[in-house]
Amino acid sequence: MSILFFFILIPPILYFQFYFRRIILCFYPHPNIFIRLFSWIFALLFVLPAYNLFRFWAVVVYHLFAFALICDLVMWILHQRKVHNILLNKIYHLGVIPLLCLAILLGYAYYHMQDVQTVHYTVTTSKSLSKDYTIAFISDLHFPTTMNQKKLQKYCQDISKEKPDLVLLGGDIVDERTSYQEMKQTFETLSMIESQYGIYYVYGNHDQALYVEKPAFTPEMLKQTIEDCHIHILCDEVVSIHDDIVLIGRDDRSHQRLPLETIIEDISHDKFLLLMDHQPVDLEKNNQLVIDLQVSGHTHGGQIFPVGILSQWLGFGEMNYGYRQLSSMQVIVSSGIAGWGYPLRTGSQSEYVMIHIQSHH
Template identity: 45%
Template sequence: MNFVLALGVFLIIMLSLAYYIYVLIRRALHVFFPQKKTKRIRIISIVLAVIVMAPTLNFFSSWLIIVLHIAALAIVCDILYLLTRKWLPKKLAKLHHITLIPLIATACLMVYGYYNIHHPIKTTYTVETEKAIPASGYKIAFISDLHTGLTLDRNGLKKYAREIEQQKPDIVLLGGDLVDERTTLDELQMAFEVLGTIDSRFGTYYVYGNHDESNYSNNKNYSKQQLDDAITKNNIKILDDAIKTVDDQFTLIGRRDLSLAPRKTAAQLMKKTDADDFLLLMDHQPVETKENNALAVDLMMSGHTHGGQIWPAGYVIELMGQVSYGKKDWSHMQQIVSSGIAGWGYPIRTEHHSEYVIVNVKPK
């Protein structure tokens, strides 16, 4: 039922988009060819609209994102035009009719979005705790949502692995979705081989994301066993509803992803922890935050949201009650959600940047 509803909504959106693209093309043709017969322009507009819309049937086509941006910006311009057309100069009205501003704005956004997703930055947070941790604290490196194969190749990933290593982290955390349904077996093995070379005091730990096991594909490029082998043979420890006492005062809790239910509750996992330790809970999706706060988790780290990736998705996530990006202080817990070092589906980011995260945990 949910699938049928989603399909119905998708078809309505796509048909509405196709009609609006037809309207924009027909309006522009009337400006360029005012003497042409309306019927001929209508036929040409239909043909051009079909040509524009055909590539969007591939859901993973970047062309879909381009067309959606043009349409969204054109709607904004149409609203502004309706509000100002009584005193708008004719030349500006013509520019509106040929959709010039949405086309230029979309081109600029796509250039920015392509650059943004291909150039991850370092984001640093400081977390203070009253727990009795060493005076030097802990430095944590966090990487999520690589979705290997979309942006970073071996050399690109090596560059960021060395950059992270230069930060001298005490521990490296991999927050899920390092690979996905379009990642090949060779790419998967390459990614974990490179990530496994990052040197740290306590080693590298991994939790599954919703895409890692390629569960959204009927024709998987790799098996669960091949995934696990690639992870573990590179000295990366998997935490699948498990805890690890990293140091005398530091315990790591790794959750099974919500999509891989059933999973243990955080309360069940934390029965085996020492409340005096600094408790870091890693969960790919930023969910069950109220429960984690009530359990007095000190720090929760997640990815999954990509910070929205394509505007305004991040705002929609926030409206749904989830933290889409950044740091949030709860009454007992501090929460960090990363936008990820790459993105999913499209090599474009028009919202938050790509990043890896460094967290400095300090005693108060």
């Protein structure tokens, strides 16, 4: 805990006591022990709530930290080149530029989260299909972090207009902050999406609200609500779709679940095997088991920049976002229709996915 505290909080605390002192001295240019003490206290009060990296205040603190450091670097370069401007120097000491950059970023992040895109993928297969299929895939709604019921209804209507054969809900549709009534409204709204072969759902790591001591609903209440809405829960189960597609729904990896080879041991590989797993894991293993297509969410595509890029560079997780072709299996990872924790997105876009499966047999 102390090591984590040091690396996360100590650098910004050290920096912001200089930052706040510099601002104070613009108004009271007489440095003394009281200004120094006040700067330390203010820096501590400002930074300490950012210890939880998954809360809004952490976004504020660490982005302001980054913008201020960049501003310092620019001013240092100008100083080295002997570029002096009294007005620019005054603005710099007032700390205005990092604050303005932060305000612009937060405005953009809020707008970007609300701007839900429709992403289309075409998946081809050598297996024989009686028709082409259109599949809608929605994941990581985390209702109501970023939208109300009216907005969700609009997206459901838009998806219905695409005339999907199948609707897949890829987990984390609700989470620990969702009330019981909001949970019911969410699945009732999603159940209104029109499709030919129904709506299927798999659990994410947040849906059952297991990360809090007193959740607003139990796993049993969640399950009953989903079933009452005529949404089919697949928990390490398979279902045949029109005798063409075998849909395999995994329980989330955060729970105890069956090995995939056990789930599919009696399944004919002549059918198109479509695997829905909330987290994009076991990709190479699933590829060896000759799954045709895996669809996942969970990563949010890196909700806050540069998390997504760092995840890929440092190898955190097997796949962060997009489409990948393996030797036997194709993979689609969605960034999700919303986000978790706060209604801000500076990384990849908010989206729902339309997948078009075509046979070239």
